[in-house]
Amino acid sequence: MKNGFFRGHGLGNDYIVMDPTELSFQLTPSNIKAICDRNWGLGSDGILALVPSKKADFGLRIFNPDGSEAEKSGNGLRIFARYLHATGKTKKKHFTVDTKGGLVTIDLHVDRHGDASAVTVEMGRATFKPEALPCTLSAGELIQQPIEAADRKLSFTGVSVGNPHCVVFKPAGEPWSREDLLTLGPALEHHTLFPRRTNVQLAVPTGPKEISILIWERGAGETQASGSSSCAAASAAVRLGLVKSPVTVKMPGGTLNIEVAPDFSLTMKGPVAEVARGALSPSFVRGLR
Structure with missing residues (x-):
């Protein structure tokens, strides 16, 4: 056609x-x-x-x-x-x-x-090395590194799953709001630490094998669901010891299941x-x- x-x-x-x-x-x-x-x-x-x-x-x-x-x-x-x-x-x-x-x-x-x-x-395979995103921060891995955005001091975990991600966690029981996403999403996407911009996930562990995320996509903005974001957030949560694999990732648009292997190879299944x-x-x- x-x-x-x-x-x-x-x-x-x-x-x-x-x-x-x-x-x-x-x-x-x-x-x-x-x-x-x-x-x-x-x-x-x-x-x-x-x-x-x-x-x-x-x-x-x-x-x-x-x-x-x-x-x-x-x-x-x-x-x-x-x-x-x-x-x-x-x-x-x-x-x-x-x-x-x-x-x-x-x-x-x-x-x-x-x-x-x-x-x-x-x-x-997920990697937390700064050169993979890329990120200009000098660190062996981007695990809970400090960052300031929209006048807020945060800690982020940087993940590349073939594209760049900045994952910011809150403790269990402290959910993120949409207002948080609309404020922090663009500020983190365009942060000077990320010369090629980045995708952003605001994440919270909600169970031993479950997390909830809000997503700001590079070049697209607020997004109801994202497979690569789910993979990045799941691998970050496993790396930080917050959850165990397989990880159920809940988003506004629905749920994806992510298996995180010991070497951080990722398998995603979804509708x-x-x-x-x-x-x-x-x-x-x-x-x-």
Whole structure:
């Protein structure tokens, strides 16, 4: 389909999937922003672009709604996997995807309707080294390091799961508010310690194998759910001894299950839904630059 799209969501975190070979325009930052605009375009938390790969079965580029590019997205990978299966681009239930944040392995869970309604993703290994995010702080690992943001003194744990994350914990029984997220999220995303910006999770342990998080995504803002954020927060919680694996991560949009191996390799399993397929109108495409 010319200028076609596939729309799906993972726990309310929605993405549009496109094949650039089927588009009459380029996925430039300005065009991505126009398509993702929720008032003037299709509206989305980002665009997933199918690209060739010599390393894996499929290649994926992930674009944020502000036009910037992300290295990895757990929800995006589940949506991308469902797109590949639903559109007949693969009949496999096990395959690999090459992202800027590394190679991942996908396993589809097909329901009685023939839909890949859940997906397991081997998300790679978490690291707490500052150069991996990157972070300019001089430390062996970014474990409970001091940081000041929005006139508040905090401690953060920095995690890379192929993309950067800043996890800030409160003790059990002290939940974060949405106001906290809207204040601290942008301040931490753009903090000078993170030269390429960072994703932010405000986290609280809520059980021996459970945490709750609020999410501020780099380039997207407040987000209902995030697979890579869940992986980062779960690995940080295990590293700090707050919980044990497997970790149930509760978010406003729903719950994901994250297994954290002893070497901090991460496996994420969660639901995914298809919403719509269609094509951009010729008049909308004419307005793109």
